[in-house]
Amino acid sequence: MSSETKTVVSLKRIKVACGDCSLNTLCLPLGMASDDLGRLDAIIERKRPLARAEHLYHCGERFDAIYAVRSGSLKTYATSEHGEEQILGFHLPGELVGLDAIADGVHPLSAQALETTSVCEIPFDKLESLSVQLPSLQRQLLRLMSHEIQDDQKTMTALAQKSAEERLAAFLISLSTRFRQRGFSPTRFNLSMSRGDIANYLGLALETVSRVFTRLHNDGLLRVERKSVELLDQDRLYAYAGTPCTTASQLQNSRHSS
Amino acid sequence: MSSETKTVVSLKRIKVACGDCSLNTLCLPLGMASDDLGRLDAIIERKRPLARAEHLYHCGERFDAIYAVRSGSLKTYATSEHGEEQILGFHLPGELVGLDAIADGVHPLSAQALETTSVCEIPFDKLESLSVQLPSLQRQLLRLMSHEIQDDQKTMTALAQKSAEERLAAFLISLSTRFRQRGFSPTRFNLSMSRGDIANYLGLALETVSRVFTRLHNDGLLRVERKSVELLDQDRLYAYAGTPCTTASQLQNSRHSS
DNA sequence: GCGTCATATTGACGCAGGTCAAGATCGTGG
């Protein structure tokens, strides 16, 4: 799929400046003065939306930009030589992908759209030189990378010591929290990923995920129907998730502004 | 053991400038001009060594510095409210710890010495302002953080889809690789962590780790005796590790003929 | 409407690895 479509011209550059973007309190712009924001805006390219199942980049490709999800969602995954994939993350609007490629200039993962998805492309060399000039940008970039490390640590903890129920409950809580931060309903949302994706991500069998869903459903914790989920009892869900280690740190960024 | 000693004065500041440190091709200094190095040196504080089991910092403490391991080793771990710990990483000389705390200024993990260990303390505010002036420092910091994300992704992959043998084999390979990079023998080394620590880190039971060690031993892959390990057959060990996804990226910095 | 394909649910069964328990071995202090 190397032939680039030439219909791009027909789409007029969708001008959504960072300053106007509803996600600017989550994304890179956080903490930047509005005149600095313009300079960040200037290096960002908005690209045509990706269709479902389309790739943003493939594992092994050269890295030259990170991406911020603007709408839709992505999954990132590694592929073993035996061809099995391992999903390492799902990415919602306002989140960055590609940070793992900075280390050696090559993407270690592939990134694929789970639904129609648009992203902002941020050329890394420009970002790097700009962040030398804008300390608040540098700071926010470091913060976001640090946050990703923290998230991965939580996932590792879940994989290492939680049961199937606990993992799924924690997963749903994580989604719920992230939806709330983005202004969506934390109790009713759609899963853009399949059962298989969830299972893969959580280190479980597809069938186990299905079973746990119906179990949680029967226990009155949530309503699921295919992709749509409604969380009925947050508190009990937290209990199911065992260690709400996800909770503690995520709740406290409500009062954060310096 | 909690009373802080005031005998620090008796130790004369151990002056091991980054320029003289054998680890400077792995650590923060990588890629910096030697005159810039002096400026990094100037903000780093070398502290008295930690004794085995002593903590470098505790989860929940305010974050104000990252640390580079100079000698010895550390483990970092999270504690659930039920009191169980989850080890998230082992840290060898030249590696940084504390990067996960940048995001919200509080340490999400505790860091504890596995043996007598000395570290370089790098005050983060100074590091941040210095890296605005030294782009190569900023670049290396981003690289190291990105690398940590990559490592965590490999660990997640192992936890999500590998068997007990595969996990332990991959763990030993990871140690071996890191020892080689640091100029130690990649085939004979000592495990500074206990079986319980390894098990905890790998999401297994202590007994399973023990059993797998003897199985690998009986299969002629390695010799183990308590803490000392000798890898006898690297290639077969790689095979045992299943997907050498750990391998792929790590092999490329050794000239492997096959 | 109907057929086809992808996705999800549900059941039956087996095994990797967890748990419990008993020794074995090491390290350290007296």
Add this chain to the structure above:
DNA sequence: CCACGATCTTGACCTGCGTCAATATGACGC
């Protein structure tokens, strides 16, 4: 040199979840 506690090994048993297989429920095209 011995004793005691920490650490490690090994065995016997049990269970959570993976695997296999059948069925159900969409979604989409014709």
